[in-house]
Amino acid sequence: PVDDHPPNGAPTGPPDAPGPASGHHYDDQADPRPAARARLLLAGALLALFGAVLGYRVLHAGHLEQTALFYVGLPAALALLVVATARPRSAVGTAMAVTTVGLLLAGPLLDEGIVCLLLAAPLFYGVAAAVGAVADIDRRSHSRRNALVLAPLLLALCAEGVGGLTYLPRAGEGRAETVVAAPPAAVARALAAPFHYADPESVLLRTIPFPRPLSATGTGLEPGDGRTIAFPDRRSLGFGSRPTPRGMAVEVVESRVGADSGRVLFAVTEDTTLARWLDLRTAEVAWEPAGAGTRVTWTLDYRRTFDPSWYWGPIQRYAVGEAAGYLADTTAAAATGAGGETGTSGSSGSSGADGTP
Numbered sequence: 001p002v003d004d005h006p007p008n009g010a011p012t013g014p015p016d017a018p019g020p021a022s023g024h025h026y027d028d029q030a031d032p033r034p035a036a037r038a039r040l041l042l043a044g045a046l047l048a049l050f051g052a053v054l055g056y057r058v059l060h061a062g063h064l065e066q067t068a069l070f071y072v073g074l075p076a077a078l079a080l081l082v083v084a085t086a087r088p089r090s091a092v093g094t095a096m097a098v099t100t101v102g103l104l105l106a107g108p109l110l111d112e113g114i115v116c117l118l119l120a121a122p123l124f125y126g127v128a129a130a131v132g133a134v135a136d137i138d139r140r141s142h143s144r145r146n147a148l149v150l151a152p153l154l155l156a157l158c159a160e161g162v163g164g165l166t167y168l169p170r171a172g173e174g175r176a177e178t179v180v181a182a183p184p185a186a187v188a189r190a191l192a193a194p195f196h197y198a199d200p201e202s203v204l205l206r207t208i209p210f211p212r213p214l215s216a217t218g219t220g221l222e223p224g225d226g227r228t229i230a231f232p233d234r235r236s237l238g239f240g241s242r243p244t245p246r247g248m249a250v251e252v253v254e255s256r257v258g259a260d261s262g263r264v265l266f267a268v269t270e271d272t273t274l275a276r277w278l279d280l281r282t283a284e285v286a287w288e289p290a291g292a293g294t295r296v297t298w299t300l301d302y303r304r305t306f307d308p309s310w311y312w313g314p315i316q317r318y319a320v321g322e323a324a325g326y327l328a329d330t331t332a333a334a335a336t337g338a339g340g341e342t343g344t345s346g347s348s349g350s351s352g353a354d355g356t357p
Contacts, residue, residue: 070336081172091139092132099128110286115277161307168309174320177297180287184260184294187287190334191264192221197330202322211246211321212316221264226251231273246272250283259287270282276318279303285331296331298324 103121132152159165180187194216200206211231218227227250233243247270254265263286274280284299300320306312 039246042110050278058340061265063087072117079263090132091135092129095128095132096125099124115210118208119315127242130214159309160309166307166309168313170300170304170309172304172313172317172320173299173301174317174322174324175297175299176321176325176328177295177324178332179212179293179295180332180335182332183292184262184289186288187294187296187335188221188330190331191285191287193334194218194227195330195334198323199331200326201329202325204322205326213248221252221262223252223255225271227266248273253282262286278305280320281329294335296328296335298327300324300327 015030103117103124129156131150138144140165160167195213196211196309197215200212205212210232214230214232215228216229229248229250231246231248248268249270250266251269252264253267254263256263266283266285268280268282271280279302281301282301284301285296286299287296288296289295300323302316302320304313304316306316
């Protein structure tokens, strides 16, 4: 007997006819959704990168490229633009991927050196990930509550640096000291002569390609005596850029040199090297007897020029402390000679009373 009424869901055609479960009947009808998603993602990425370049040009024209509006606002806007124009599975993944592409293009497009690129990368990634995570949470919950909470927070973070606004003091100092196996008179003679600069021992200064001094001219420790320090030419990553010379000039403004101790204060009179990252004001060196040797202390006073303060403040303070340590080591090497013994007791940065990449 033939059952003319098969159970619900059973195929009604001939036994050898391809049914929906066989699959090969639909091979020529690929799901267009992945391709459409990929096109949207590419379009969103290109739009975001274009917006980032345009945003930088606008901020640069308004002299806001060192503010939190650039370092927080730009990656946040980039991430939001990608999330709004594309529909990937994860907003965090998309924001991080596009941020990576943007950082790879940042040097040539934004005319920024590799120093700022490396130091700012964690901040860019952090902001992009935070915005993407909030977008993912709101998408799963079909709510915009978290985005509404994030918006005023981002606004407050982006405002720093605009119109001189800062949440933390700008003034700070970096300090380091070392005990030199030489008498105070030898230290004074070394400070009065031009320095011979060697490679720094600091991991930060060796890892991040900060400008390194090449040579110095000028002698003396009396008020009015000066030094001119030469640095390698600046080679920007910008299109069509040419190497430009850079250097630093300092002058003795205070001096007290005794038989067994002393203190000399140098004021920075010209700076075409570090001024791009911070405003170095003065460099003070003091020395005094310490057992069989001499304790030498370098203190560098500066003003932070980058925002946000909660990110760039600790970085610049630590970097300036490492620079002070480098000067202490250079003084020790000059006072004791190549075979002399020195012991750097530490370097640190501390905020100034008014208060690098």
